[in-house]
Amino acid sequence: MMCCCMVFAVACRTMxxxxxxxxxxxxxxxDFKQNPLDKDKVLLGRILFYDPILSQDNTISCASCxxxxxxFAHTDHxxxxxxxDKIGTxxxxxxxNLAWHERFMWxxxxxxxxxxxxxxxxxxxxxxxxxxxxxKKLEKEALYPPLFKKAFGxxxxxxxxxxxxxxxxxxTLVSNQAKFDSxxxxxxxxxEQEQHGYVxxxxxxxxxxxxxxxxxxxxxxxxxxxDTVLKDYGKMKITQNHADSLLFKIPTLRNxxxxxxxxxxxxxxxxxxxxxxxxxxxxxSATLSKELQNGVxxxxxxxxxxxxxxxxxxxxxxxxxxxVAFPKTYLLDKKNSSSSxxxxx
Amino acid sequence: MIIRxxxxxLLCSNVAIAQKNRALDIQLLFQGQKLxxxxxxxxxxxxxxxxxxxxxxxxxxxxxxxxxxxVFRPTKKHFLIDISQPNSLSIDLSNKKKxxxxxxRYTLGIDSTTQVxxxxxxxxxxxxxxxxxxxxxxxxxxxxxxxxxxxxxxxFFQYHLGGYQxxxxxxxxxxxxxxxxxxxxxxxxxxxxxxxxxxxxxxPEIMSPQAEAVRLAHIVAQxxxxxx
Numbered sequence: 001m002m003c004c005c006m007v008f009a010v011a012c013r014t015m016x017x018x019x020x021x022x023x024x025x026x027x028x029x030x031d032f033k034q035n036p037l038d039k040d041k042v043l044l045g046r047i048l049f050y051d052p053i054l055s056q057d058n059t060i061s062c063a064s065c066x067x068x069x070x071x072f073a074h075t076d077h078x079x080x081x082x083x084x085d086k087i088g089t090x091x092x093x094x095x096x097n098l099a100w101h102e103r104f105m106w107x108x109x110x111x112x113x114x115x116x117x118x119x120x121x122x123x124x125x126x127x128x129x130x131x132x133x134x135x136k137k138l139e140k141e142a143l144y145p146p147l148f149k150k151a152f153g154x155x156x157x158x159x160x161x162x163x164x165x166x167x168x169x170x171x172t173l174v175s176n177q178a179k180f181d182s183x184x185x186x187x188x189x190x191x192e193q194e195q196h197g198y199v200x201x202x203x204x205x206x207x208x209x210x211x212x213x214x215x216x217x218x219x220x221x222x223x224x225x226x227d228t229v230l231k232d233y234g235k236m237k238i239t240q241n242h243a244d245s246l247l248f249k250i251p252t253l254r255n256x257x258x259x260x261x262x263x264x265x266x267x268x269x270x271x272x273x274x275x276x277x278x279x280x281x282x283x284x285s286a287t288l289s290k291e292l293q294n295g296v297x298x299x300x301x302x303x304x305x306x307x308x309x310x311x312x313x314x315x316x317x318x319x320x321x322x323x324v325a326f327p328k329t330y331l332l333d334k335k336n337s338s339s340s341x342x343x344x345x
Numbered sequence: 346m347i348i349r350x351x352x353x354x355l356l357c358s359n360v361a362i363a364q365k366n367r368a369l370d371i372q373l374l375f376q377g378q379k380l381x382x383x384x385x386x387x388x389x390x391x392x393x394x395x396x397x398x399x400x401x402x403x404x405x406x407x408x409x410x411x412x413x414x415x416v417f418r419p420t421k422k423h424f425l426i427d428i429s430q431p432n433s434l435s436i437d438l439s440n441k442k443k444x445x446x447x448x449x450r451y452t453l454g455i456d457s458t459t460q461v462x463x464x465x466x467x468x469x470x471x472x473x474x475x476x477x478x479x480x481x482x483x484x485x486x487x488x489x490x491x492x493x494x495x496x497x498x499x500x501f502f503q504y505h506l507g508g509y510q511x512x513x514x515x516x517x518x519x520x521x522x523x524x525x526x527x528x529x530x531x532x533x534x535x536x537x538x539x540x541x542x543x544x545x546x547x548x549p550e551i552m553s554p555q556a557e558a559v560r561l562a563h564i565v566a567q568x569x570x571x572x573x
Contacts, residue, residue: 112464112481114463118471118476123478131472131474135472158470
């Protein structure tokens with residue numbers, strides 16, 4: 001009994017060190033019981049995330065499209081840019097607060113974070129690899145079997161453990177250090193302009209982008225006209241239900257300043273264009289969300305105040321957090337580093 | 346000391362008697378003959394020449410029953426059957442008790458709870474190529490090959506039958522009669538009888554959850570038989 005309590009206490013301690021959302025966040029959706037966070041698993045996941053070995057020609061890593069400095073999105077690329085300079089069909093979203101997402105991808109094609117990595121690894125325009133081959137490559141690379149052993153107690157590389165490690169690292173990408181958060185913690189105050197922006201936000205945006213996560217992570221049609229080249233109908237592709245035509249996953253607005261361009265196809269470069277869309281260019285269609293039926297009315301000054309509020313959602317600490325950055329000691333010189341067990345930088 | 350040895354021997358023999366080895370073997374057929382991968386078969390009825398290159402499927406939630414009452418369930422829940430892996434073609438049903446049963450129940454495919462439980466290992470590891478990558482979900486049954494009638498590249502046909510959500514749930518549970526006097530049974534599946542029900546000309550590829558996947562998966566499940 002006593003022993004049980006101790007094990008539990010230790011488990012809680014490691015877990016809370018790796019994942020400790022603030023009290024004003026709702027309970028996460030991810031079932032941590034199935035894959036309890038552990039520092040060696042998170043570290044393995046972090047190394048894998050930054051290692052191009054997961055791609056067919058060893059040139060593209062997850063971080064190629066999900067850069068920490070862009071809040072793990074892809075800057076400059078409206079559509080994702082993968083192996084052999086191939087261009088995909090969607091914009092790479094920011095990766096943060098993933099434990100609260102119910103489904104993944106702009107159309108919700110993926111229902112579990114563990115399974116998400118299969119998509120980029122095997123996609124012909126992204127990493128173009130196969131899972132059996134990735135497993136084989138990792139087993140041959142001196143760096144990995146000891147890391148799998150340390151993390152999972154078994155140096156054999158399996159698809160299961162590879163996926164679990166990648167999910168663990170991504171679960172630790174929690175953004176909660178924006179100015180908005182310090183106001184929530186009563187450590188700081190909104191300026192008058194930010195406060196006014198917050199009121200406007202609450203009025204016009206918060207049904208779909210509610211604090212503190214700034215997304216419901218549900219799906220909606222926010223009135224973007226169909227791109228006639230890409231012909232992307234969003235969620236309908238997965239459900240084959242017409243009621244889901246043009247519905248896309250609602251993205252978080254946290255760290256938006258680091259994640260341009262915007263929307264599922266990266267059609268807008270600037271936040272002003274986004275506001276222009278919501279105030280002037282909403283396209284009516286059968287599935288347009290009811291909140292946006294009459295468009296959003298904002299004066300020029302109100303737009304400025306709204307943007308002032310939105311700027312309080314940027315989390316510099318998250319973007320420059322060394323704990324989730326490129327693991328130099330492991331990846332810069334793989335051959336030497338396999339014997340090193342120094343601190344990660 | 347001698348007594349202890351005797352006791353030990355007694356214990357061993359007891360276990361040996363109590364342990365009942367039982368197994369269900371899976372045999373894939375083509376027109377009643379044992380299927381050989383990658384060899385050519387002629388279907389007279391359709392005037393078609395066929396080769397099978399892959400046949401893999403999940404058998405799950407296996408149960409032995411006596412008049413509808415479950416008497417035994419193996420601890421392993423999901424078995425990946427793959428004709429190219431001889432080890433996968435036998436399901437161990439051994440246990441310690443003598444059982445009386447007259448039915449065998451199985452499900453073709455993976456249930457919806459397991460489908461959404463995250464990354465899993467062994468038979469459920471995505472490395473086995475039985476998990477869709479572009480969208481979440483296991484492929485419950487994968488049958489691939491060549492048909493002279495297919496107008497696809499290299500005349501290749503691919504049936505990846507999966508989907509776990511309504512209205513396209515492909516899982517199917519069936520019950521067969523089984524005689525508990527035996528301790529070795531064979532479960533037959535004749536791929537030719539499956540192909541008779543497909544339209545290789547019009548629909549040679551199924552790669553996502555859809556109505557036709559549901560129809561075909563249910564046909565596969567019902568084609569298993571204890572008679573060749």
